[in-house]
Amino acid sequence: MTSNEEAIAARIKELRESIAYHNHRYYDLDQPEITDAEYDALVQELMRLEEQYPQFKSTESVINQVGGQVNPAMGVVSFSPPVLSLNNVHNADELHEFYNRVGQMLAEDTPKFTCELKIDGLSVVIRYHEGQLVQAATRGDGLSGEDVTQNVRMIRSIPQILHQPVSFEIRGEVYMPRSAFMALNAKREEEGQSVFANPRNAAAGSLRQLDPAVTASRELSAFFYQIRQWTQDSQFSSQITTQHQALEFLRTVGLPVEPHFAYCESFDEIMDYVQKWDSKRQTLDYDTDGLVIKLDDLSKQAILGETQKAPRWAVAYKFPPEEVLTEVLAIEISVGRTGVLTPTAILKPVHVAGTTVSRASLHNEDIIRERDVRVGDFVFIRKAGEIIPEVVRVEKTLRPPHTVPFEFPKTCPACGSDVVRLPGEAAYRCTGGMACPAQLREALIHFASRDAMDIEGMGEKTVDLLLNAGLIKRVDDIYRLKEEDLLKLPRFGKLSAKKLAQSIEQSKSRSLSRLIFALGMRYVGQRVASLLASHFGTMERLEAATYEDLLAIPDVGERIADSVVTFLSQPLNKEVIANLKSLGLKMIDDTISGDQDGSQKVLSGQSIVVTGSFVQMPRKNLEAWIAQLGGKVASSVSSRTAMVIAGDKPGSKLEKAKELQVPILSEQEFYERMANLGIRYSQ
Ligand SMILES: NC(=O)c1ccc[n+]([C@@H]2O[C@H](COP(=O)([O-])OP(=O)(O)OC[C@H]3O[C@@H](n4cnc5c(N)ncnc54)[C@H](O)[C@@H]3O)[C@@H](O)[C@H]2O)c1
Ligand SMILES: [Zn+2]
Numbered sequence: 001m002t003s004n005e006e007a008i009a010a011r012i013k014e015l016r017e018s019i020a021y022h023n024h025r026y027y028d029l030d031q032p033e034i035t036d037a038e039y040d041a042l043v044q045e046l047m048r049l050e051e052q053y054p055q056f057k058s059t060e061s062v063i064n065q066v067g068g069q070v071n072p073a074m075g076v077v078s079f080s081p082p083v084l085s086l087n088n089v090h091n092a093d094e095l096h097e098f099y100n101r102v103g104q105m106l107a108e109d110t111p112k113f114t115c116e117l118k119i120d121g122l123s124v125v126i127r128y129h130e131g132q133l134v135q136a137a138t139r140g141d142g143l144s145g146e147d148v149t150q151n152v153r154m155i156r157s158i159p160q161i162l163h164q165p166v167s168f169e170i171r172g173e174v175y176m177p178r179s180a181f182m183a184l185n186a187k188r189e190e191e192g193q194s195v196f197a198n199p200r201n202a203a204a205g206s207l208r209q210l211d212p213a214v215t216a217s218r219e220l221s222a223f224f225y226q227i228r229q230w231t232q233d234s235q236f237s238s239q240i241t242t243q244h245q246a247l248e249f250l251r252t253v254g255l256p257v258e259p260h261f262a263y264c265e266s267f268d269e270i271m272d273y274v275q276k277w278d279s280k281r282q283t284l285d286y287d288t289d290g291l292v293i294k295l296d297d298l299s300k301q302a303i304l305g306e307t308q309k310a311p312r313w314a315v316a317y318k319f320p321p322e323e324v325l326t327e328v329l330a331i332e333i334s335v336g337r338t339g340v341l342t343p344t345a346i347l348k349p350v351h352v353a354g355t356t357v358s359r360a361s362l363h364n365e366d367i368i369r370e371r372d373v374r375v376g377d378f379v380f381i382r383k384a385g386e387i388i389p390e391v392v393r394v395e396k397t398l399r400p401p402h403t404v405p406f407e408f409p410k411t412c413p414a415c416g417s418d419v420v421r422l423p424g425e426a427a428y429r430c431t432g433g434m435a436c437p438a439q440l441r442e443a444l445i446h447f448a449s450r451d452a453m454d455i456e457g458m459g460e461k462t463v464d465l466l467l468n469a470g471l472i473k474r475v476d477d478i479y480r481l482k483e484e485d486l487l488k489l490p491r492f493g494k495l496s497a498k499k500l501a502q503s504i505e506q507s508k509s510r511s512l513s514r515l516i517f518a519l520g521m522r523y524v525g526q527r528v529a530s531l532l533a534s535h536f537g538t539m540e541r542l543e544a545a546t547y548e549d550l551l552a553i554p555d556v557g558e559r560i561a562d563s564v565v566t567f568l569s570q571p572l573n574k575e576v577i578a579n580l581k582s583l584g585l586k587m588i589d590d591t592i593s594g595d596q597d598g599s600q601k602v603l604s605g606q607s608i609v610v611t612g613s614f615v616q617m618p619r620k621n622l623e624a625w626i627a628q629l630g631g632k633v634a635s636s637v638s639s640r641t642a643m644v645i646a647g648d649k650p651g652s653k654l655e656k657a658k659e660l661q662v663p664i665l666s667e668q669e670f671y672e673r674m675a676n677l678g679i680r681y682s683q
Pocket of ligand 1: 022023025026027032033034035036037039040066067084085086088116117118119120121122123124139172173225289292316
């Protein structure tokens with residue numbers, strides 16, 4: 001080999017590996033790392049090199065393969081004949097070449113075509129038997145796909161039973177409407193989950209699920225465009241001789257068919273269709289990445305046949321992706337209603353895919369870092385999934401001097417509280433909770449809800465009225481509301497104002513456990529709230545608790561401990577709690593101030609080991625008292641032991657406790673701790 005040939009061979013190898021890697025990201029994981037245009041450029045370069053240097057050509061080459069791997073856990077469906085892909089053209093010249101080639105092969109001057117929109121979703125093959133849906137599969141690698149029958153049954157627009165008892169195997173595209181995609185991503189962003197790159201990936205990720213319930217929870221639709229084969233002869237099969245008849249037939253039997261297909265009798269008509277849809281497709285609620293031009297006559301299709309990868313009788317005309325260059329004027333951080341911080345690039349306005357764009361999502365810190373987007377940079381903007389503008393990449397050659405890497409803020413732009421990034425999440429969150437104006441509405445609704453402070457009459461609607469009237473700026477303002485204020489609210493009469501004022505007043509005596517839950521600390525649900533209330537007994541002690549104190553409680557892990565300590569150390573949160581206290585809310589656990597039955601279960605749920613001999617009371621009395629306070633007396637020390645009470649001559653249990661870092665209290669310390677909670681021994 002010459003050195004030039006060696007370099008070519010190396011480049012071909014590199015391209016094949018890179019394409020195989022991106023195929024895997026795209027088809028198997030539904031998580032592409034590069035845009036389709038970037039991917040297509042790799043494929044084109046490889047095809048060109050293989051053309052030019054046929055000595056390096058291989059039938060095994062990635063460009064002859066269809067799709068990705070099949071996940072065997074989903075069940076495998078095999079196809080005969082194989083389910084193929086399409087060859088692409090990118091401009092009018094290439095399309096004309098295709099048109100001429102078909103004409104030549106058929107020895108015909110004006111072959112007729114059906115033009116369709118190319119839906120950007122994922123390909124499915126569905127079998128109907130006598131009108132009943134019996135099986136559905138993804139395209140997979142073209143020879144076999146994943147069995148998604150149960151998942152497809154969850155898609156409302158795909159009928160289980162057709163209007164006619166036909167038996168056939170058809171092909172279509174499952175997609176996620178743009179509106180559903182935007183709503184899904186907005187929700188995922190709010191929840192701190194990763195977002196889907198585009199509707200195609202969202203559709204694929206939603207359909208390729210082991211649990212059909214996940215598919216059911218996502219809004220998916222489908223369009224069908226091909227009768228692959230008839231599996232039983234019927235009067236219909238012989239009547240359908242063209243592609244446009246096939247589409248009409250699919251529609252007649254009740255299947256969804258994309259309505260904008262056109263029968264074209266000349267190349268000019270095809271070009272009219274191309275021009276019309278180049279921009280008009282942006283008005284649809286589904287993504288289209290091109291058009292498909294198909295020889296209309298089915299018997300002529302059979303004459304042309306197919307190659308290993310694609311039919312010779314059809315071609316995909318791909319629209320150029322619109323990417324435009326613009327300047328980043330600022331990076332803005334907004335706070336969502338659950339406290340998630342979302343970065344947005346503020347752009348010098350540009351025209352992309354039919355609209356003017358002046359903002360683009362940067363999703364989260366990792367993405368900003370990975371793409372190294374800076375204020376002052378020139379960036380390429382693209383409509384991801386053709387709809388949400390996204391910063392694709394930075395044009396580094398145009399970077400002005402003195403730009404600095406973007407620093408994610410350490411505090412919330414809405415309230416100034418610290419922000420945290422929780423393990424496993426992509427998003428930062430404000431820890432200001434009920435003190436953060438961005439989160440106030442949610443915080444109020446949660447605070448007043450039935451399981452929290454149970455303020456009757458203060459549901460979502462009332463919360464909105466109160467906020468609109470400017471009566472509440474912070475959670476503690478609830479307890480400053482007067483009946484006269486409430487009377488001013490729209491639709492509030494004397495009676496309803498009085499009732500709401502009463503239920504607010506009544507809520508002051510809710511248990512400490514409810515109050516802790518009502519504060520809305522992350523990871524502190526009802527169960528953990530009640531655990532904290534009974535363990536600490538008072539709000540004051542909870543506020544004073546360290547991370548280690550919290551971790552020492554059985555069932556409290558690092559996540560909870562961290563969340564509680566961070567929340568309670570925010571000055572604004574402290575202020576709200578102090579105000580709630582002075583406004584008369586109960587800050588002591590019920591069980592300590594004494595329930596009706598007099599029981600004071602401050603130790604409930606705790607496993608306690610008693611060792612050694614005791615001075616102030618016999619050991620068995622101490623043990624009985626612990627049990628009476630709800631504790632469980634255990635005989636050996638483990639990592640789940642809440643504390644060890646050590647008397648004289650404690651023995652090996654003490655060593656074990658030290659080793660496991662279990663808190664050790666002397667007899668005296670234990671009595672003092674109880675006394676602090678207002679509990680004295682009485683038998
Ligand atoms: N970004 C990446 O990393 C990456 C990786 C691999 C592939 N890709 C992209 O995937 C595409 C290649 O995938 P492909 O092999 O599925 O081919 P394709 O998407 O280019 O075309 C074939 C597909 O079009 C679909 N289709 C939609 N409407 C149709 C209609 N009316 N008639 C017929 N078919 C219709 C069918 O599902 C068929 O499988 C390229 O656009 C490529 O850029 C991207
Ligand atoms: Zn905040």
